[in-house]
Amino acid sequence: MIEYQRDQQQTIPDSQxxxxGVGGAGLNMIDRVALDGMQGVELLALASDSRSLTSSVxxxxxQLGAKLTMGLGCGGDPELGAKAAKExxxxxxxxxxxxxxxxxxxGLGGGTSSGAAPLVARIAREMGAFVVIFATMPFEFEGRRRREQAETALNELSVIANALVTFENSRMGELVLAAQGIHEAFAAADRMISESIQAVTRLVVRPGIINVGLDDLISSLSSSRSRCLFGSGIAQGENxxxxxxxxxxxxxxxxKGRFxxxxxxxxxxxxxxxSLTLYEVELLMRELSKHVPESAHxxxxxxxxANMGDSLSVTIISSLPENEFSKAEEVQTETVIAEVEEVVEETEVTVEPDTLEEVIEESSQRPADVEVVSEGNLLDKLEEMTQELDDEETEGEASLLDDEGVEISGESDEPETEVEEIVNLEEKEEVVAVSERVEESEEPEEVDEMTMFEELEKEVKEDLIDGAVKTSKGSQEELDLDGGPRGKFDGEEPNLVDGEDLDIPPYLRNKR
Ligand SMILES: Nc1nc2c(ncn2[C@@H]2O[C@H](COP(=O)(O)OP(=O)(O)OP(=O)(O)O)[C@@H](O)[C@H]2O)c(=O)[nH]1
Structure with a gap:
């Protein structure tokens, strides 16, 4: 359900x-706000470390605990920080x-910050102000002690403040690359906090056509131990x-809206x-509704x-209790896994196989109707063929014995032609296909496997040809001996024995 607030009294002027900023981190955060050019608001720096104070804009x-700490900071001791603020x-x-x-x-976890912030918040409330805390929690690597100090201060603040916006430093570390330094991570976190402050200020300070009041802010950041969900974007142009x-x-x-x-x-x-139009607002809200539950308020x-010019900005603020947050993270992980699985299913993998094993693996995943060449099935086929040839040979030998010692002749199935065809057309194509794939790969061991293949192919071919010769049953043409030379050498007398010319073959002599 969308609620429109029209009570102009709820907003407050800039001057109020x-x-x-409390402690070193707090000072850096408000420096960022100043650098981002936020107009019309006052900045107050509270710190025990005089160097930080000097460099603040x-x-x-x-200066907190001027007498107590002598401008040296609280050395990570929140008790000292609280005393310094009291001073x-x-x-x-x-x-x-x-x-x-x-x-x-x-920045919770430090001495001044964790010790002084609760007191400053209490004083502000006592003075009648609406208090919003922007607090960072320490990085994991800062250790347990800092974490515990931060947690203790956060508990106190959650009771005192009207609204509490917490930022996990480790989460904000995602804003920078892993290889970047800690300063970049802090700077990115400070930018994010500065943006949030500006957005919240815009929200409650600028008079709007539809106003958001402090009560709205409280209700969106209401739960005491919660994490802030915050997003702010700005864009120009058509969409x-x-x-x-x-x-x-x-x-x-x-x-990405998952939380x-x-x-x-x-x-x-x-x-x-x-130039802001109602249609643009409607489009935006319609799109946003895809990211929040239907029941959400x-x-x-x-x-x-007018200062926005051609720009349009949107700010989203919400919070999730810690326990809900971990649930949301679980759901998010499941969603990501499902999305990845979906993408994998939809994606046709066209990666060139690098090894013969990959060729084989790839072949096993192809649909059955696709003729696939692989080392395994080529070997099987060659083996099958060799076996067939052996069988034929054996058959041939058997028929030789059956034929009562007569030299093999007669019917022919033209085995040499068939064998040549199989080798040349089917298997050769497969061998070529495999060798093409193998050639694409530069792995030396695959070349060895190929050599083995070529040798095997050669062996099989030789066997086939041998087999073909042994099993040949083709008929021979008759040699034409009529009219040819008859074995008589020039200048020699014919060999005549009992009237028979022995230089004439008996076959012709008998014909006469
Ligand atoms: N976002 C952000 N966090 C910071 C920055 N510097 C420190 N922090 C975090 O804030 C925590 C407190 O640091 P400071 O504010 O410097 O501590 P402090 O309370 O002033 O220090 P002492 O009084 O000397 O103990 C650290 O443990 C960090 O987690 C910064 O520049 N930006």
Missing amino acids: VKIV ASEKV QETEIRDALRERNMVFICV RSQAALQNALTSPLLD LKSTKTALVHVCGGE ILFGAAVD
């Missing part, structure tokens, strides 16, 4: 928003006075609404220049901001 800075409680109160909305950015949505869905915090499949409430905000807001 303060973005606070925030316009307002408070500067009055300054913090003054800095947060008359602010309706306070965003607190913090900008769909392109912006696709960009938003590519956020690793949405996992939205389990969401119960999602907040969607569309913002465009003067969708809070929708839209704003026209």
Whole structure:
């Protein structure tokens, strides 16, 4: 169900928003917000490490535990961080006075961050502000102690803050290549956090045609121990609404929209220049509905901001309780496996086989009606043929004995022609096909296998030809002896014995 909020009173002016960075990571995050050119909001830096404070671009800075830590930081000790914040409680109160909305950015796990952030959040709430926390959880490799410190602080914050948006640093590590350094990973995480802050600010600060209020924000980020699902995309051009949505869905915090499949409430905000049309919004929402359950409660807001020019932006915010999140990950893994299987099934593999084994394997997977050449079936066929020839030979020998010692002659099945045909047409084609495949491969052992084949083929051919000669039953033509020379040498007298000319063959002599 889509709810349209029309109560303009729920939004707040820019001047009442303060973005606070706590600890080293928090300061880096708000630096990023400043670098991204976010206008009209105040930035406040709170840290115990004086070097971090000096390099921060925030316009307002408070050094925590100036006396306690002497500007050296809290060395990863949250108790020290809490004491340091207590030391500067009055300054913090003054800095947060008359602010309706306070965003607190913090990298949980460190001493100042984990110890000071809960106190800063409590002061802001006590001053009447709506408090949204953007917190990162440490990388796995940072160790158990940091993780536990981060968890403890997160538990405290979840009770104090109005909304809590957590980012797993390890998850955001996916934003950079594995080979890239930790600084790149942090920078990518900070960009993502900066985008989220800007998006949330746009959502609740900019007056819109359809407004999203703070109560909507709370309901979309409501569950106490949950992970934030956040995606924001911007696009220009003809299909900008769909392109912006696709960009938003590519956020690793949405996992290409897969995590939205389990969401119960999602907040969607569309913002465009003067040219924003209802049709574009409708297209976008229709596409988005494919990524959320039908039963999901969708809070929708839209704003026209002349500064957007030709651009259209979409922001999706939701949250999933930790237990639901692991379920969604399981479903997602299953979906990915199913998708891969589907692709594999649909894809016709045209990879050239590299080895004879692959040729054989490939052949076994082809449909039965496809004539396939393989080492195995060629050998079988050759063996079969050799066996046939042996049988024929044996038959031939048997008939030789049966023929009472008479030289073989008579009927002929022209075996030499048949054998030649088989070898030359069928088997030779197969051998050529195999050798072509083998030639394509450059593996030396396959050449050996081929040599073996060629020898086998040669042997079989020789056997066939021998067999053909032995089993030949073809009739011979009569030699024409009439009128030819009769064995008499020039200048020699004929050999006459009892009136018989012995130089004339007896066959002709008898004819006379
Ligand atoms: N996103 C992001 N996370 C960071 C960055 N630097 C550190 N972190 C994370 O934030 C956690 C806390 O680091 P800091 O904020 O530097 O710690 P701190 O509380 O100021 O440090 P100490 O007071 O000296 O203990 C680290 O364990 C990291 O997980 C950063 O630049 N960006």
